[in-house]
Amino acid sequence: MSNESHVSDVAFIRALAELLNENDLTELSVKREYGQDDTLNVRVSRRGETVTTQVSPPPAPAAPEPAQTAGAAAAPLGEDPASHPGAVTSPMVGSVYMQAEPGAPSFVSVGQHVTEGDTLLIIEAMKTMNHIPAPRGGIVTRILVEDGAAVEYGAPLMIIE
Incomplete structure (x- = not known):
């Protein structure tokens, strides 16, 4: 193909x-x-x-690598990431993109310091690319979504502490 x-x-x-x-x-x-x-x-x-x-034939291309997560062991089993005080939740329904274009570096990674207003990721909704800004400054401790994944309104995207 x-x-x-x-x-x-x-x-x-x-x-x-x-x-x-x-x-x-x-x-x-x-x-x-x-x-x-x-x-x-x-x-x-x-x-x-x-x-x-x-x-x-031929086989489908390989799926993208899963998003990095850190601190998963620190989270108790059954804990809802959306209830975490540092959770950044989705403001809309759409598809998540972790970088500006394929092959470009991700906007953020686990362990990275972000300041309020920095772009964390993009959510595509109805063919519109919406940059999702950091609501506060801090360290990205967990990324809870994969590139290309569908998200619902209010779904936890990442944790910033």
Whole structure:
């Protein structure tokens, strides 16, 4: 599969996710055939925020590395990160991006000092890129979301202490 078709597949999957949200659907499944042995099966489900993609041949590109987390051992089991006094929560529903563009360095990393107003990440909502500023200064101790993940309103994004 060419890089161009991969880019169009990503746009197609995002459009399906938007369709799911706009029409208040719980699940959407589509099969796209490019040729005799080249298909794209996509299932987007609201339950558990599951997104399943199956490409035959060639295999789908590897998923991005998970976001770094620190201090996970310090958090008691069952503790809701949103209740942490240093939690930064999502002001909207959308997709999280940890850097300005693919390949660019992340806006923040665990252990980094931030000042009030620094961009922490971007949330894409309805094709608009919204820079999320630090509500206060401090040290980023935990990043609770992965790049490209869908977030809901009020979902904890990171902890700044």
